[in-house]
Amino acid sequence: MEVEKKVYPNQPLIEVVFEIRFPGEPVIECKRYEFYNKVRKDYSHVIIPSIQAEGFPALNPYRFEKADGSAGTMIAIDKFSYYTHKYPGYDEFKKEFLLLVSEFNKLFNLTKLIRVGWRYVNIISFTRENGHIPLKRFFNSVLHLGKDISDEYENLNIILVSKKDAYSITTRLESMKKTDGSGGEALLLDFDCSNNKDLWFPKIETYIECTHNIARNMFEQIITTDYRKYLLGEKI
Numbered sequence: 001m002e003v004e005k006k007v008y009p010n011q012p013l014i015e016v017v018f019e020i021r022f023p024g025e026p027v028i029e030c031k032r033y034e035f036y037n038k039v040r041k042d043y044s045h046v047i048i049p050s051i052q053a054e055g056f057p058a059l060n061p062y063r064f065e066k067a068d069g070s071a072g073t074m075i076a077i078d079k080f081s082y083y084t085h086k087y088p089g090y091d092e093f094k095k096e097f098l099l100l101v102s103e104f105n106k107l108f109n110l111t112k113l114i115r116v117g118w119r120y121v122n123i124i125s126f127t128r129e130n131g132h133i134p135l136k137r138f139f140n141s142v143l144h145l146g147k148d149i150s151d152e153y154e155n156l157n158i159i160l161v162s163k164k165d166a167y168s169i170t171t172r173l174e175s176m177k178k179t180d181g182s183g184g185e186a187l188l189l190d191f192d193c194s195n196n197k198d199l200w201f202p203k204i205e206t207y208i209e210c211t212h213n214i215a216r217n218m219f220e221q222i223i224t225t226d227y228r229k230y231l232l233g234e235k236i
Contacts, residue, residue, distance in 0.1 A: 007089040008231035012122040012189070018097050018208055019074075019081035021115040022201075025108055028077045035075060036064055038103045043073060073100050080104055090216075094208055101204065110201040117194035118211030120219065124187040125178065133175055133187070138227045156187070164214055169193045171218070191215040 036046070044067055049060035061079065065072030071084035082097040104110075126134055132152040153175075160171045172190040177183075193211040223231075 007087065009233040010231045011087065012124045012231070013087045013120060014123050015083060015085055015119070015121040016087045016093060017081055017083040017117075017119040017121075018093075018211070019079060019115075019117050019119070020101070020110075020113050020201075020204065020207075021079045022110050022113050024078040025110075026077055028075065028108055031107060032062055032075055034107055035104055039064055039073065039100065042066060043071075045069070045072075047072075071096075075104070090212055094205075094212075097208065098205065105201065113199035113201055113204075113207075115194055115196040116199060116204070116207040116211060117192055118208065118215050119193075120189075120191045120215050122187075122189040122219075123178075124189060125184055126187060128185070133185075136224070138187070138224060139222050140224055141222050166197055167193055167195050167210065167214055169214060169218065189219075191218055193218075 036043075043064040045065040047063035047065060049062060061074045061076040063072050063074045070086045071082070074081045074083065080101060082093075082100050084093060087093065124138060126138075128134070130152075132154060133156060135151075135153065135156075156173055156175045158171075158173045160173075162169050162171070170190075170192040172188065172192075174188040174190075176186055176188055178186050193215045195207065195211070199207065220228075229235075
């Protein structure tokens with residue numbers, strides 16, 4: 001299936017993240033204000049990390065967010081990411097990430113990377129049918145535990161790790177209570193596609209393209225035709 005680049009009108013995404021990790025650079029901790037000065041016009045809200053009793057303060061990330069909390073960037077001495085809670089589509093997301101990471105790299109001159117990762121976090125609302133989660137309304141592939149076990153599930157909490165070439169894909173599917181006060185339920189569908197081998201900063205655009213394509217293809221391949229119609233805003 002060709003990778004979809006469109007944004008669904010009824011998209012279930014609540015967060016999209018692209019993160020890079022690299023060997024620790026202590027100078028980042030000393031000069032993070034220089035990066036903030038470059039982005040503060042658009043990312044004015046500073047979120048200072050809380051100090052954990054057994055943690056390492058230098059490894060705790062700072063976040064610089066838009067005033068409305070819709071998107072932000074995270075930096076620490078060994079990682080950098082861009083995230084959004086209002087996904088504008090792949091092209092705009094990639095453009096903003098590359099602008100931000102370019103400013104970051106002008107200050108800290110990264111070369112070797114030790115991990116890159118694209119993450120899609122989806123929340124899919126559902127109503128139980130006969131006390132069960134209606135998985136088949138959303139997904140083509142349903143987990144089977146054998147002919148003597150029903151594939152109608154009351155609750156789910158699954159983590160699957162798979163491979164595609166040099167990339168590792170962690171998929172998490174979990175049923176949960178919604179936190180919006182409605183009392184409803186939802187499925188958390190979380191894709192994390194990453195690579196941690198032979199990575200170099202100059203190839204960052206290739207990595208974001210590859211990780212996005214794998215994660216998006218997985219989503220497109222597992223959802224049903226009817227659920228895709230709903231995402232597109234069609235009546236079903």
